[in-house]
Amino acid sequence: MKNLKLLILITTILLLTTCSKDDANEPSSIEIGNYKFNFQSTFTLEEYQGIDSYAGKINVSEISLSFDYGWYTRPAENLSVDEYLVTEKEINGHYRQIVKPLNSEANFTRIYLFKISDSIENPHGYNSLTISTNNLNTIEQGMIIAVFSNVEIIE
Numbered sequence: 490m491k492n493l494k495l496l497i498l499i500t501t502i503l504l505l506t507t508c509s510k511d512d513a514n515e516p517s518s519i520e521i522g523n524y525k526f527n528f529q530s531t532f533t534l535e536e537y538q539g540i541d542s543y544a545g546k547i548n549v550s551e552i553s554l555s556f557d558y559g560w561y562t563r564p565a566e567n568l569s570v571d572e573y574l575v576t577e578k579e580i581n582g583h584y585r586q587i588v589k590p591l592n593s594e595a596n597f598t599r600i601y602l603f604k605i606s607d608s609i610e611n612p613h614g615y616n617s618l619t620i621s622t623n624n625l626n627t628i629e630q631g632m633i634i635a636v637f638s639n640v641e642i643i644e
């Protein structure tokens with residue numbers, strides 16, 4: 490009986506230590522400036538040396554999003570209503586613009602964010618964030634739009 494208990498214990502320990510987690514299904518959060526994005530799977534942050542801003546990419550398998558956080562990012566303007574759906578909203582004192590292309594594989598998907606009080610205090614120099622991607626299929630676009638729509642403000 491003692492040997493059976495020892496065998497069960499050793500087998501259990503081996504199973505627990507050799508099983509690997511499927512990281513692709515684990516949710517991940519990425520923070521850039523005052524903003525936290527909660528992805529459904531493991532995205533990685535790749536930072537670049539920006540000249541005047543914090544820049545880089547957020548990646549997972551086939552999806553790559555470019556970001557730029559600094560003074561010189563601006564909202565998308567004058568987009569064709571035949572090609573894009575643009576939503577603008579104020580969230581906890583921050584402006585959010587989401588650009589959703591009607592054809593996700595041909596056009597860019599984008600979010601633009603900034604703190605409204607910063608833009609009022611210094612209209613010629615305030616930090617804002619732009620994240621964009623393109624060539625998404627419909628499912629990927631839905632996931633990215635959901636992440637953009639649920640951005641958390643960090644103060």
